[in-house]
Amino acid sequence: MAKHDNKFYADRAKRFIPGGAHTYSKGDDQFPANAPAVITRGKGCHVWDAEDNQFTDFALSLGTVVLGHAYEPVLEAVRNELVKGVNFVRPSIIEGELAELICDIVPCAEMVKLAKHGSDVTTASIKLARAYTGKERVIRCSADAFNAVHDWFIGSTVVDRGVPQAVKDLTLKFEYNNIDSLSALFMQYPNEIACVIFEPISFIEPEPGFLQAVKDLCEINGALLIFDEVVSGFRFSLGGGQEYCGVTPHLAAFGKAMANGFSVSALAGRRDIMELGGIEGEQERVFLLSTTHGGETHSIAAALKTINTLKEYNIIDHIWKTGGLIKQGLSQAAESAGISDLVEVGGYDCKPAFAMLGNDGKPCMITRTLFLQETIKRGVLMPYIVPSFSHSPQIIDGAMEKITEAFAVINKARKEDNIAGYVEGDIVKPVFRKYN
């Protein structure tokens, strides 16, 4: 039990942190008024707030905690490294060990550079592509919700305040599964495109031949293909979305699930491109990635243990099955509560998606707020779904009973034509919006 109540910690965070959290998707505007204001600890797929209320967690720290909170074998590996010191003036042994392991597993990986955040490595991949091709424009995919916290990406969203126009002009967008939208950009900007970067697979299935067609277009036009595998990596398959889809990019960026919540990311790619960031040969140098904390040993130990555990116990398979159960459970719960028309369930089983809809059949923030409020009341945290090794069928069944009750409240509210009236605070908002 924490020393103070939830409100104490929430007030302090709001006073001293812009947005009240260091990640926008954790902010108050993303959750209903009754959401736990802080999380004090987690174990498996459960978390507790400052007042010791327990929640079944389906979000698992933005999708990072693939084995579950405080997974003991990972903690043990971390402890073993911690006592030896955490960072040194020369590389540690395990930096090389992790880089080699990634090269064994990931199809595009011939060399690897480690960092801390997914954004570190997506942005480094852009730098490398620009250096390799001598071109400046970047094409990203309009379907990707996020690729980096840096200006090249944020400048291409609605929240572009503070990003120079010259930077914004360099990022273009194409549509997923629409190869014509990509070839139109290559035609519009001949010899100017350094790379195409996007999530190879997310919620929608790539049409047959689409990813290979993107690669072909890149190669014909002298651009690099970069897969943002920060989410798809170590989830769709051990070798990531590229292994699952059978198309190997020139570079790829990994993060999230690779260290069970510890901060490790990796840029992986073809040797001749990656070597531009090296210090050998006569070439002009590229200042690729150089981070004080990139070699932090206990995080790297966490990544090694996580990846080896995923591999040894075929946990990717478990994750697919678990996600399938969650999707099935949600659909059944919606049906038995009589609101199938208000709940859209989709996505791949390893990365399910759901949307709460309005009476017009479109995603609705009011219905979403009521869903979050009523599930949180019943001890379930499901802002989004990230299946993990820690979600057992029994836990999922228990959560689905609670979700069915929450859906029943939504049905009652809908019958009274008053969903908004049942919401006990502000309506949640999208992260990417122009004004507060």
Ligand SMILES: Cc1ncc(COP(=O)(O)O)c(C=O)c1O
């Ligand atoms: C697809 C994708 N790429 C990149 C990132 C950036 O990762 P990070 O927040 O670790 O910088 C995210 C973060 O959510 C992401 O979802």
